[in-house]
Amino acid sequence: MTARIYKPSKSATQSGVARSRRWVLDYEPAKPREIEPLMGWTSSGDMNAQLRLYFATREEAVAYAERNSIEFRVEEPKPTSRPVLSYSDNFRSNRIGQWTH
Numbered sequence: 001m002t003a004r005i006y007k008p009s010k011s012a013t014q015s016g017v018a019r020s021r022r023w024v025l026d027y028e029p030a031k032p033r034e035i036e037p038l039m040g041w042t043s044s045g046d047m048n049a050q051l052r053l054y055f056a057t058r059e060e061a062v063a064y065a066e067r068n069s070i071e072f073r074v075e076e077p078k079p080t081s082r083p084v085l086s087y088s089d090n091f092r093s094n095r096i097g098q099w100t101h
Helices: 058-067 087-091
Strands: 002-006 023-027 052-055 071-075
Touching: 002 058, 023 058, 052 058, 058 071
Parallel strands: 002 071
Antiparallel strands: 002 023, 023 052
């Protein structure tokens, strides 16, 4: 039973960072999902697939995993590739670039 500790990335459809500040501990699936033959639903007998734990810091998540003897791997967050700009920056008086529209 291996767990993955990571910090989720910002949602691509939203401008906020609400769900990307906490660290998450997810269990990796112990066995693959199965398709139920009558209805075609996807199911799994792995109860840990339903479990997701949130932590404020990376150290808290690692300490929890070590305290409960859970094998884990930590995935560090990737740095953002572009600077964060606000909408009001488009109307600054000291703007360097010209308007393109």
